[in-house]
Amino acid sequence: MTAYRPIQARIHLNALRNNLKVVKTFAPKSKVLAIIKSNGYGHGAERVARELAEADGYGVASIDEAIFLRQKGFLHPIVILEGLFSEAELDLAIQHRLEFAVHNWEQLNWLKTSHVTTPLTIWLKLDTGMHRLGFDERDMERVLTAIDRLPMSIHLNLMSHFASADTSDDFTQKQLSIFNRVAQTLNCPKSLANSAGVQRYPQSHFDWVRPGIMLYGACATDEMVPGLQPAMTLASEITSLKWIEAGETVGYGQTWRAERRSLVAVVAAGYGDGYPRCAPAGTPVLIHGQRLPMAGRVSMDMLTVDVTDMADHVALGDEVILWGQGLPVDVIAQACGTIGYELLCDVTQRVPRVEVKD
Structure with a gap:
């Protein structure tokens, strides 16, 4: 195996x-x-x-x-x-x-x-x-x-x-x-x-x-086109959960500081997979259908998410949608100051492509 x-x-x-x-x-x-x-x-x-x-x-x-x-x-x-x-x-x-x-x-x-x-x-x-x-x-x-x-x-x-x-x-x-x-x-x-x-x-x-x-299935204009469907969902999982105290920081450069006692989830995805390093704190991911904000800088192999608001409902192994079904790639692109084209093309070869019919 x-x-x-x-x-x-x-x-x-x-x-x-x-x-x-x-x-x-x-x-x-x-x-x-x-x-x-x-x-x-x-x-x-x-x-x-x-x-x-x-x-x-x-x-x-x-x-x-x-x-x-x-x-x-x-x-x-x-x-x-x-x-x-x-x-x-x-x-x-x-x-x-x-x-x-x-x-x-x-x-x-x-x-x-x-x-x-x-x-x-x-x-x-x-x-x-x-x-x-x-x-x-x-x-x-x-x-x-x-x-x-x-x-x-x-x-x-x-x-x-x-x-x-x-x-x-x-x-x-x-x-x-x-x-x-x-x-x-x-x-x-x-x-x-x-x-x-x-x-x-x-x-x-x-x-x-x-x-x-x-x-x-991504936007060519500022207008969402009825009927278009995302052809790629980039997804990963929560690999670690850690409580930190108010005032503590997360990630490289200490760019994100907890304003309260916070539960931080580590997700197995980073710029080595093509997820944009420039994504700022607050860029959304989707967990259990709810948008939650990234916390701190994107690393090569990991990113971190503030999951405090659903602390009672998250666990190791939970799926995290980075873009795709339920979270348009254009939302992430806008947060990064770029376009969906770039994000889709930048997904690296180490990320397996899995065909699904749904």
Whole structure:
């Protein structure tokens, strides 16, 4: 018998499938490119791809993520959202029947000088104002001419990316206007909406939507979306209980001081598991359905919780939910000044992923 630390990330398979259905209710006329980069936002890329098999395609960040899915037997269209990082990747992309973004002149030149004659599907990236990747609107005529002159047949898709669809309506409308100006000159499939766009801007849905975080049941905007379910519950157990007197401190740096005689629970979870070290005292955990505040700093392998208010109802081995069902990851992210995306992706490999159907 092998023993493990009690922390685990429970992956709710039904939630993944449910959340895809929610996406389709928002954008019923669009195809869905399910974004499963960064190991499926920490949930496991193969697992997520399997549960999201009813998506029309998968979006990944790099060719190694795409090849991994091909080697696992997935036949869906797979789009490399950052495009090719080197000319040498082109042959691999063709070998594995991959689609990819083209967002700069160097990538276009790789195609121009290539020996390849195989038809390719490329996703032409337009910079509508995020100023991260993509061609400027003023260069699009020249770009399209260069694509027409490539030595291989090209199936073209037009794409761009929202910078702040979760918060800024004015800037998002500006991006939409730029995209529409270019899109109306092209007779090809188009894609713009990320999760926030799916939820807030139906006019951005076009032919393909590209949901990411909402597939995992976390928030893309400040608004909770009815029907979405958390796909990961990070849970552990109480491993120690200790009474301390008023005025005594807990943890590194003595940053938390008891204002009364207090019962402190030690939980087997820490930043070595991906729980954020920056989580301040007061960040909630869930024990027996009740939110209780963390006390003191997060350690590598442990964190401490003030459980005084339910001292008569806690015991060693009690489950502690760090986020997930009953405690949205976005609540923890807000306490830490970050976003749910980061917390989900940061769960380390030493934390076992346990599949559950519920």
